[in-house]
Amino acid sequence: MTEPTTCDRILDAAEALFAEQGFHPASLRQITQAAGVNLAAVHYHFGSKQALLLAVFRRRLDALNQARLARLEEALAKADGARLEDVLDAFVYPALAFSRGSDADGHRFMQLLMRAFADRDEDLHAAISSEYAFVMRRFADAIAQTLPGRDPELLRRQLDFTVGALTYTMAESSLADTRSIASDLVRFAAAGLRGSGQRAASHDSTVQTGARSTLETSS
Amino acid sequence: MTEPTTCDRILDAAEALFAEQGFHPASLRQITQAAGVNLAAVHYHFGSKQALLLAVFRRRLDALNQARLARLEEALAKADGARLEDVLDAFVYPALAFSRGSDADGHRFMQLLMRAFADRDEDLHAAISSEYAFVMRRFADAIAQTLPGRDPELLRRQLDFTVGALTYTMAESSLADTRSIASDLVRFAAAGLRGSGQRAASHDSTVQTGARSTLETSS
DNA sequence: GTTCGATTTAAACGCATGTTTGAATCTTAG
DNA sequence: CTAAGATTCAAACATGCGTTTAAATCGAAC
Numbered sequence: 001m002t003e004p005t006t007c008d009r010i011l012d013a014a015e016a017l018f019a020e021q022g023f024h025p026a027s028l029r030q031i032t033q034a035a036g037v038n039l040a041a042v043h044y045h046f047g048s049k050q051a052l053l054l055a056v057f058r059r060r061l062d063a064l065n066q067a068r069l070a071r072l073e074e075a076l077a078k079a080d081g082a083r084l085e086d087v088l089d090a091f092v093y094p095a096l097a098f099s100r101g102s103d104a105d106g107h108r109f110m111q112l113l114m115r116a117f118a119d120r121d122e123d124l125h126a127a128i129s130s131e132y133a134f135v136m137r138r139f140a141d142a143i144a145q146t147l148p149g150r151d152p153e154l155l156r157r158q159l160d161f162t163v164g165a166l167t168y169t170m171a172e173s174s175l176a177d178t179r180s181i182a183s184d185l186v187r188f189a190a191a192g193l194r195g196s197g198q199r200a201a202s203h204d205s206t207v208q209t210g211a212r213s214t215l216e217t218s219s
Numbered sequence: 220m221t222e223p224t225t226c227d228r229i230l231d232a233a234e235a236l237f238a239e240q241g242f243h244p245a246s247l248r249q250i251t252q253a254a255g256v257n258l259a260a261v262h263y264h265f266g267s268k269q270a271l272l273l274a275v276f277r278r279r280l281d282a283l284n285q286a287r288l289a290r291l292e293e294a295l296a297k298a299d300g301a302r303l304e305d306v307l308d309a310f311v312y313p314a315l316a317f318s319r320g321s322d323a324d325g326h327r328f329m330q331l332l333m334r335a336f337a338d339r340d341e342d343l344h345a346a347i348s349s350e351y352a353f354v355m356r357r358f359a360d361a362i363a364q365t366l367p368g369r370d371p372e373l374l375r376r377q378l379d380f381t382v383g384a385l386t387y388t389m390a391e392s393s394l395a396d397t398r399s400i401a402s403d404l405v406r407f408a409a410a411g412l413r414g415s416g417q418r419a420a421s422h423d424s425t426v427q428t429g430a431r432s433t434l435e436t437s438s
Numbered sequence: 439g440t441t442c443g444a445t446t447t448a449a450a451c452g453c454a455t456g457t458t459t460g461a462a463t464c465t466t467a468g
Numbered sequence: 469c470t471a472a473g474a475t476t477c478a479a480a481c482a483t484g485c486g487t488t489t490a491a492a493t494c495g496a497a498c
Contacts, residue, residue, distance in 0.1 A: 006445085006446085022241075022243065022338065024241065024243035024244055025243055027484075027485065027486085028485080028486065028487090029484085029485080029486095037446085038445095038446055038447055038448080039447090039448090039486095039487095040446075040447075040448090040487085040488080040489090041445085041446070041447090042486095042487095043486085043487065043488080044444095044445070044446080045445095048486080048487080049485095049486065049487090111337070114336075114337045115337040115338075117333075117337070117387065117390070117391070118330070118333045118334040118336075118337040118390060119241065119334075154403065157388075157400065157403055158403070158407055160384075160387070160388055160391065161384035161387075161388060161403075161404060161407050161408075162384070163387065164383045164384040164385070164386065164387025164388055164391075165379075165380035165381070165383040165384045165387075166383070167383065167387060168336065168379070168380075168382065168383025168384075168386060168387060169376075169379055169380060169383055171336070171337060172336070172379065172383075181376065184373065184376055184377070184380075185380060187414075188377055188380050188411040188412075188414075189380075189411065190414070191410050191411045191412075191413065191414020192407040192408065192410045192411035192414070193407075193410075194410065194414065195406075195407075195409070195410020195411070195413065195414050225475085225476085246454075246455065246456085247455080247456065247457090248454085248455080248456095256476085257475095257476055257477050257478080258456095258457095258477090258478090259457085259458080259459090259476075259477070259478090260475085260476070260477090261456095261457095262456085262457065262458080263474095263475070263476080264475095267456080267457080268455095268456065268457090
């Protein structure tokens with residue numbers, strides 16, 4: 001049995017503790033102790049605590065997004081074209097299958113990912129975006145293909161809703177149910193996307209009931 | 220013009236800085252300096268930094284949830300019964316109207332709220348839950364009423380999807396678009412709820428395409 | 439076996455943090 | 469006016485942090 005390298009042990013411990021406690025509360029002394037390495041090893045191998053966090057993200061996001069893209073290609077390659085559900089599944093599923101890695105590390109990473117979205121940290125956001133932007137565009141295109149004639153901006157927004165539902169659900173829910181959650185979420189998002197094809201041209205009474213007095217400055 | 224009290228000035232400054240930087244990075248020295256009060260005032264009035272955070276949450280969540288419930292009652296009081304869209308609107312809308320408070324503080328609070336959901340902090344979770352539990356039950360009941368015969372557990376899960384989409388979107392998006400976002404989100408969630416009425420009895424090929432090899436232990 | 443670079447180690451540095459203290463200053467009531 | 473309580477204030481305390489340093493140890497190449 002080959003021992004994992006010092007770098008990997010640090011990454012594993014950091015991922016667990018960052019997810020458990022958050023970036024700032026998790027100290028390098030905790031992390032290095034959990035990893036069984038010297039305190040200074042972090043700065044030797046990564047340079048700083050912030051750089052360690054970025055390394056943690058890169059390691060997982062690469063794998064996650066590659067799995068998503070592979071599954072998307074599979075769906076797009078179908079003879080009769082991809083169905084909306086297949087595309088959504090390619091996006092949602094790997095995120096959940098992820099939660100079955102050794103020791104439920106994937107689930108912890110999802111918590112960490114939600115933390116990252118909530119964070120205002122610019123470097124972190126930039127790092128994640130650079131990994132995500134391409135993937136998101138691919139999925140947006142694929143979905144647009146299954147829903148022709150849709151307003152692109154609305155579609156992007158609806159995709160944000162889906163990402164929000166996924167991220168929130170993953171961070172919040174327990175491990176056991178991930179399989180059925182994935183199925184429910186794909187169904188929910190597909191119906192949401194299909195069902196709200198166009199925006200209401202005029203503000204219909206459905207949504208705006210009584211809203212004017214609250215939102216608009218009474219002019 | 221009556222000067223705001225020391226307590227309020229601390230709460231305002233803390234809310235802004237917690238939302239902007241997060242709980243741990245925002246220091247009491249920053250907060251008290253921004254509020255123009257002495258450092259020790261925090262401990263005199265609130266007891267600790269953690270207690271200050273809880274106070275920040277309580278002040279806003281009370282107002283938000285009361286606005287939600289009022290709007291829900293309004294919808295339920297309608298002659299021909301509440302429509303699903305009206306109920307969803309009562310949940311989504313106040314969260315967005317909130318973002319129009321003085322100085323866009325509401326928007327910052329939404330970022331803070333998302334941070335709180337991402338946090339593993341037990342005290343904070345307990346405090347939020349105690350404010351939220353009753354409200355969520357009311358809305359779940361109201362939605363169940365508009366969708367008779369729905370599996371309660373599925374409904375709760377779909378409500379989680381909606382909360383996730385709302386929270387994520389609120390924290391991520393800019394201020395200007397909040398109004399149309401609310402409308403889009405209500406539409407999306409309503410379609411998602413209506414469209415996925417029952418779970419697939421057997422695993423149909425729609426969602427599970429190629430999933431078995433990944434998720435299930437090949438038995 | 440020696441040398442040289444890569445890695446690990448223990449110790450310390452400088453600093454910012456949350457919190458506490460005790461005196462000074464307001465506020466209010468008798 | 470004065471006494472008492474509530475509030476503010478400047479200063480210090482103890483602690484833990486990320487980071488740096490320089491010596492010790494390891495591993496391969498000559």
